[in-house]
Amino acid sequence: xLPFSRVSIIGLGLIGSSIARAVRAQMPTVALSGxxxxxxxxxxxxxxxxxxxxxxxxxxxxxxxDLVILCVPVxxxxxxxxxxxxxxxxxxxxxxxxxxxxGIARALSEALPGAIVIPAHPVAGTENSGPEAGFASxxxxxxxxxxxxDGADAVAVERLSSFWTKLGARVETxxxxxxxxxxxxxxxxxxxIAYTIVGTASDLEAVTQSEVIKYSAGGFRxxxxxxxxxxxxxxxxxxxNKDAVLEMLQRFSEDLSALQRAIRWDDGDALFDLFTxxxxxxxxxxxxxxxxxxxxxxxxxx
Amino acid sequence: xLPFSRVSIIGLGLIGSSIARAVRAQMPTVALSGxxxxxxxxxxxxxxxxxxxxxxxxxxxxxxxDLVILCVPVxxxxxxxxxxxxxxxxxxxxxxxxxxxxGIARALSEALPGAIVIPAHPVAGTENSGPEAGFASxxxxxxxxxxxxDGADAVAVERLSSFWTKLGARVETxxxxxxxxxxxxxxxxxxxIAYTIVGTASDLEAVTQSEVIKYSAGGFRxxxxxxxxxxxxxxxxxxxNKDAVLEMLQRFSEDLSALQRAIRWDDGDALFDLFTxxxxxxxxxxxxxxxxxxxxxxxxxx
Numbered sequence: 203x204l205p206f207s208r209v210s211i212i213g214l215g216l217i218g219s220s221i222a223r224a225v226r227a228q229m230p231t232v233a234l235s236g237x238x239x240x241x242x243x244x245x246x247x248x249x250x251x252x253x254x255x256x257x258x259x260x261x262x263x264x265x266x267x268d269l270v271i272l273c274v275p276v277x278x279x280x281x282x283x284x285x286x287x288x289x290x291x292x293x294x295x296x297x298x299x300x301x302x303x304x305g306i307a308r309a310l311s312e313a314l315p316g317a318i319v320i321p322a323h324p325v326a327g328t329e330n331s332g333p334e335a336g337f338a339s340x341x342x343x344x345x346x347x348x349x350x351x352d353g354a355d356a357v358a359v360e361r362l363s364s365f366w367t368k369l370g371a372r373v374e375t376x377x378x379x380x381x382x383x384x385x386x387x388x389x390x391x392x393x394x395i396a397y398t399i400v401g402t403a404s405d406l407e408a409v410t411q412s413e414v415i416k417y418s419a420g421g422f423r424x425x426x427x428x429x430x431x432x433x434x435x436x437x438x439x440x441x442x443n444k445d446a447v448l449e450m451l452q453r454f455s456e457d458l459s460a461l462q463r464a465i466r467w468d469d470g471d472a473l474f475d476l477f478t479x480x481x482x483x484x485x486x487x488x489x490x491x492x493x494x495x496x497x498x499x500x501x502x503x504x
Numbered sequence: 505x506l507p508f509s510r511v512s513i514i515g516l517g518l519i520g521s522s523i524a525r526a527v528r529a530q531m532p533t534v535a536l537s538g539x540x541x542x543x544x545x546x547x548x549x550x551x552x553x554x555x556x557x558x559x560x561x562x563x564x565x566x567x568x569x570d571l572v573i574l575c576v577p578v579x580x581x582x583x584x585x586x587x588x589x590x591x592x593x594x595x596x597x598x599x600x601x602x603x604x605x606x607g608i609a610r611a612l613s614e615a616l617p618g619a620i621v622i623p624a625h626p627v628a629g630t631e632n633s634g635p636e637a638g639f640a641s642x643x644x645x646x647x648x649x650x651x652x653x654d655g656a657d658a659v660a661v662e663r664l665s666s667f668w669t670k671l672g673a674r675v676e677t678x679x680x681x682x683x684x685x686x687x688x689x690x691x692x693x694x695x696x697i698a699y700t701i702v703g704t705a706s707d708l709e710a711v712t713q714s715e716v717i718k719y720s721a722g723g724f725r726x727x728x729x730x731x732x733x734x735x736x737x738x739x740x741x742x743x744x745n746k747d748a749v750l751e752m753l754q755r756f757s758e759d760l761s762a763l764q765r766a767i768r769w770d771d772g773d774a775l776f777d778l779f780t781x782x783x784x785x786x787x788x789x790x791x792x793x794x795x796x797x798x799x800x801x802x803x804x805x806x
Contacts, residue, residue: 213806232650251512289682301722325722328799329786344721374718384715388706389722395697396723398763400782402756409686416676419626419646420603420691421698423732426786428723433779437772444767446798451764454704455757461700461752465746477735480702480786484631484728486717497630499801503641 204229205361206295210259210267212282214247215432216327217299218273219336222252224294224390225367227338237263238333239274246333254390259291266318267366271322272298277438278305283313290317295358297322301377301385301435302443311351318358323347324371325389330432343368343491349378386446391454393428393436394447400429506531507663507670508597512569514562514584515550516540517734518629519601520575521638524554526671528638539565540575540635548635556715562592571667573624575602579740581608585615590618599624603687603737603746605651605680613653622659625649625683626673627691631732644672647794651680688748693756694732695738696749700729 211218233254237260238244244256257263264270264286296319298304303321310319326344346366348357363373403414464472486491494500513520524546540546546558560563566588568570591617598621602608604622612621617635628646648668652661669710766774789795796802
C-alpha cells in the first residue's frame with residue numbers, strides 16, 4: 203500500500219526534482235504536482251516532465267495533496283508555508299527537506315497552526331543545483347531524519363517514514379535540537395571549512411590562482427566540491443543553525459590550534475597519533491555504505 | 505629514445521610501486537630494480553612482480569642504475585641517501601617524490617656530495633598505502649614538479665622531465681621554496697584541516713561516533729578520504745615544511761574567524777559573497793582536467 207497518493211513538491215531544485223524522479227521511479231501511480239517560485243525552473247520542470255502538473259502558485263499546487271514537501275532554502279520556509287496556508291487540505295501532511303530543523307519546526311507551526319507538520323531531512327545531495335541536477339537514486343542508502351515534535355501524529359510519522367523508505371532511504375527519528383547538533387558537525391562545519399579554505403587559497407598573493415588549480419590534486423580539490431554548493435541554501439543554513447555551528451567551530455578551532463602548536467614545537471608523536479586515529483573513521487564510513495571504497499572516491503584515473 | 509634504461513626505486517609503497525607499474529606499462533624495456541626497508545613489502549613486491557630485481561639492501565639496488573628515485577617518507581630521505589652513497593654510480597641521476605622540497609634538497613646534497621640530484625614531486629596519490637595500492641595510471645594528467653637547484657645539470661633535468669612525461673605527467677619546474685609555499689596551500693593545509701575535523705568529530709560527547717558515520721554524507725565524508733592518508737608520510741611533511749604550513753594555517757584561521765563573526769552577527773551578505781566566489785574555483789579545476797566533472801566526484805549512487 204502506498205503511504206500517500208497525491209504528493210505536492212514546492213521547490214524543484216536538486217532535492218525537489220530528485221524526489222519527483224524517485225517518486226516516479228518507485229511509486230509510479232502517485233499523482234505529482236509541483237511549483238517553483240522561478241518561472242524558468244517551472245518551464246524546465248515542464249520540459250523535463252518532472253511532475254504531472256506544474257501549478258501557477260504554491261497554493262494551487264497543494265489544493266489536492268495528501269503530502270506537501272517544501273524543498274526551498276531554510277530561510278524561505280516560513281514565507282512559503284504562509285503562501286500555501288489558505289489552500290492546504292486539513293488532512294495533508296506537511297514536511298520539508300531542510301538541513302536545520304528546530305527553526306523550521308517553529309516557522310512551520312507558526313505559519314500553519316493546526317496543520318500536520320512532520321519535518322524531515324534527507325542527508326543527501328551533490329554540489330549541483332537546479333531541476334536538471336536531480337536524479338532518482340539520490341536518496342538510495344542515505345539516511346533521512348524525521349524530527350516530529352512531542353505529541354506529533356504517530357500515523358503521519360509512520361506514513362512519512364514509509365514514503366522515504368520507498369525512495370530508498372534509511373529513516374531515523376530524533377529530536378530537532380539533537381539533529382541540529384549532529385548535522386552541525388557532519389555537514390555544516392565541513393561546508394564552512396571548505397568554503398573558507400577555498401577562499402583562503404583564492405586570496406594569496408605569493409601563490410597564483412593558476413597554481414592553486416594546477417596542483418589541486420594534492421588534496422585541495424577534495425574541498426572544492428562542497429564549496430561549490432548552492433550559496434543561498436548554505437547562507438540560510440548557517441544563520442538558522444547558528445548556535446550549534448558556532449559551538450562546533452569553537453571546538454574545531456581549539457583542535458586546530460593544538461595541531462599548530464605540535465607543528466611549531468616539532469611534536470611528531472602528537473601528529474602521528476591523531477593521523478593514525480582518523481584512518482579508522484573512514485573505514486567505518488565505507489563499511490556502513492556511506493562512501494565509495496575505491497581510492498579517490500572512485501574518480502577516474504585514465 | 506628512452507631517457508633512462510636502468511631505474512632503481514627505493515621504497516615500494518603507493519608512489520614507488522605506481523612508478524614501477526607505470527614504467528612497466530610505458531617503457532617496458534627499462535630494467536627495474538627496487539628495495540624497501542620492510543621485509544614484508546619486499547616479499548609483496550616479489551609476489552606482485554613489481555620490478556625485475558628486489559635487492560637485499562638500498563645500496564645493492566642502485567649499483568647499476570642510471571636513475572634512482574627515493575620514494576620514502578620525507579623524514580627518511582637523508583638516512584636512505586646515506587645508505588646508497590657508497591654504491592651510487594657517479595653518472596646516475598638521483599631524484600625523489602617528496603611533498604616538501606627545500607629540506608629534501610639540503611638532505612640529499614649533504615648525504616650525496618657531488619651526485620647529480622634533481623628533486624621532484626609528482627602531485628598525485630590516493631588515501632591508500634603500500635605496494636598493493638599502486639597503479640600504472642596514477643600520474644596520468646597530474647603535474648610533476650621538478651625543483652632543480654641553481655646550476656643543476658640541464659641534461660639531467662631534461663632526462664627526468666622526459667621520464668615523467670612518459671609516465672603520463674605534465675612536468676613543471678620551479679624553485680624549491682616556491683614549491684613548498686604552493687604545496688602548503690594546495691596539499692598540506694587541506695590535509696591538516698581534514699585530519700583536524702575528523703579528530704574533532706571523533707571527540708564529541710553530545711554526538712556519538714555512530715551518528716558521525718551515519719550522517720557523513722552531509723559533507724563530512726569528503727574530509728575523511730585525505731584524513732586516511734599515511735600517518736608517517738604526513739607527520740614528516742608537516743615537520744619538514746613547517747614555516748610555509750604555519751603561514752597558510754594563520755591565514756586560514758583569520759579567514760575562518762571572519763566567517764565565524766559573520767555568522768554570529770547574521771551577516772548573510774558576507775556569507776553569500778564568499779559562497780558565490782568559491783564555485784568558480786571548482787569550475788576551473790574541472791575545466792583543467794584536475795577533477796571529475798560528475799557530481800560527488802563520480803561516486804556511485806546505486
